[in-house]
Amino acid sequence: DIHASFKPLDETLVAGYVESQPGLVTILGGTSADWNVKEVGDGNLNFVYILTGPKGSFVLKQALPYVRCVGESWPMTLERAYFETTVLREHGRLASHLVPVVYHFDHPMALTVMEYLAPPHIILRKGLIAGTVYPLLAQHMAEFMASTLFHTSLLALSTMKHRKEVAHFCGNIEMCRLTEQVIFTEPYMDAANNRWSSPHLDTDVQALREDSAIKLEIAGLKSKFCERTQALLHGDLHSGSIMVTQNSTKIIDPEFGFYGPMGFDLGAFLGNLILAYISQDGHATSQDDREGYKLWLLKTIGDTWQLFSEKFLVHWDQNWGSGDAYKKEVYNTKDLQLLVQKSFMSELFQDTLGYAAAKMIRRIVGIAHVEDMESISDVEKKVTCERRALTFAKHLLKERSKYSDIRQVCNALQGSR
Template sequence: MSSEQGSVAGPPQDEYRILHEADLRDYLAAVPAVAARLGGAAEAWSIGEVGDGNLNLVFIVKGADGGVAVKQALPYVRLVGESWPLPLSRSHYEYLALTHQARLVPGLVPAVLHHNEGLALVVMELIEPHIIMRKGLIAGALYPRFVGDIATFMARTLFFSSDLALTAAKKKEGIAAFAGNHALCKITEDLIFTDPYRVAEQNRWTQPWLDATAAAFREDLDLHAAISRLKLIFLNAPEALIHGDLHTGSIMVTEDSTVVIDPEFAFYGPMGFDIGAVIANLLMAYLASAGHETSSGARRVFEVWLLETIENVWTEFSHEFLELWRTEGHGDAYPLTLFPGPAGAARLEVERQAYMARLFGDTVGFSAAKIIRRILGLAHNADFELIEDPRQRAICEARSLRLARAMMLEPSAFPTIGAVTMAARMVRDWLPDFAN
């Protein structure tokens, strides 16, 4: 069955098949809204497959008048191949998430132009001249609008899908709508919360320098207990509709614009997972920076900006989230009738601060988990992978693992975001044994 935004009629073909260039051209030509956006004759459109992610096909299509991005889910994990099948339904959940986010944060996500559930295909506006944020950070670019934009994205998408804003019935309807996305959740449960801490066929790391560290993580029972506590939260805390994969590879930027893409992992889960993912990827960018230096200190301004950005992401998110709670907190949680008068308002504010402290603790833990999986698990970050000298890469990764382990095992040592950035700054020049 074909569905899309607005009243645009879809073409009749909806039985799943992998669309290659010729098929895609014919298909898009039969979608009036898309054909009109592209303009000109269909045979003159340029079509290029640009997907560099782990799961899907992504095409950029350009015509005389404009362009679109086309994303089609494959029936398997692209990174691995047909030996790892994956439901096509993830495309439908991505569509649901994108349209939900567009209502809450218009301009911070790509507009959906067409959706065909049978083909597991979504056509979106082409985001230009943006680049993937991770690529810009590797190059040492600064993005002054990013903090405000990502704080707004997270505050609004998380708050307005939570019990703080919704009735219990509405929240349960939302949970039910995304409950079928469990195959994508299972990927997270295995690749982030389990595999890096055991022998798993698809694990990899920078050898031989990180062999001892990887072995130590597999034997560290305290770490296993800590990651299992985080996994339990992930499994058991449907706090809000989360993006589920909010890293710097899922964010497109210019100096004055930010657009969040790829919410196919969306489901109702713990808020700290999204916030922690953003902070983890900024921390990795910071600790990978030394590996991209052309000379000592050449990236100092960039690194100072990154640390400030990490601090400001949490600070501005927290501020916006709390303001939404104070002004839009009409959900079934914390009913205002239980907190009457000035004394009640003051007591509720104390509770809000305690809530944010708990949320920050979750954020720190999930951030640590995301760092560890990107170094010892299956899918790695280009921040590290593009460091040409493998020994230098391993040094940067060892520093990140040292920080992540402390964040996971010693949460009381990280009561504030400033404590996190201070620890990152201290580990920036630490040398592992193999570097001496």
């Protein structure tokens, strides 16, 4: 058992652990008496400590063998820390300026030490709720997704390397199962974990559970999630897994990483931006009607897909035939290359819209909600936003084949009620 020597840390024990690691002591400088330790984990799963010393700082993240926000009654594999670190390092290789640097990984302790993303870095979701514009967000996220998804797919890899990586990440099955359960299953049934604004949305929830067309679409998305090993995904790419400043974007927390359909990452990010957009009416005040901010969010949604697809195609154009999927000798004319690229991107667009919708639905009726909605203090306003999100997501899920362009989606979102 790789975790035989596992010990859960806490604020008082962390310094002792760091003292035992000379490389880490060097980063902080001084001795443990000089260090400040603060637990800041606001996520659902793990413990995150910020350590600062006379010379430097870092973040220490430890997984415990259960789900933090639920407790020991919901066990969860320690191996997620291993996969998180493995993905973080791979992302570092592919998009170094968009992820924290990993300094240290302790497998038995399920513990990762990484670059501290100091203030003014904040979690994107909090920035979106505050109404802060991030001018580089779309560009950075497009860059991140284009690079990490392209370079771990068969567009860049040999089938030899790809199948080896697929096999490796099959090991992160418990995290995949959590996603299957809370995103693709429970929202569509009567499950103890579900919660929603009740009684306001009771009939909406009932209608969702009786909607055969929705369940058919969800079946297709779930089976692609479980069976299509298209690229190495972040796996949990919502606005709570991104830290931002005006000129920096950093993607953290890829503990759900595995080989799955690219649209799942794209949909996670876009679905959460759509939730942010719809929640704005709930945050509007007489001083700040948020109308300008809503336009920026719409533009960011559109730009993200647009820039993603441009950048992805640039990678593809620069790497024709480097992966095993499309051999240069077969796809040997510019017209043919354009044809297969167009077909690829349009399937990916459909997947993206589908997963975006699935991600939205589960945030309204499933176990884990989003602060964008939860922080709306006026209940009527909150319920109005939630119902609008649910309605739009259902529409997107069922009618997405009618959309071929992100601008059409943005227009539909803007006009939705």
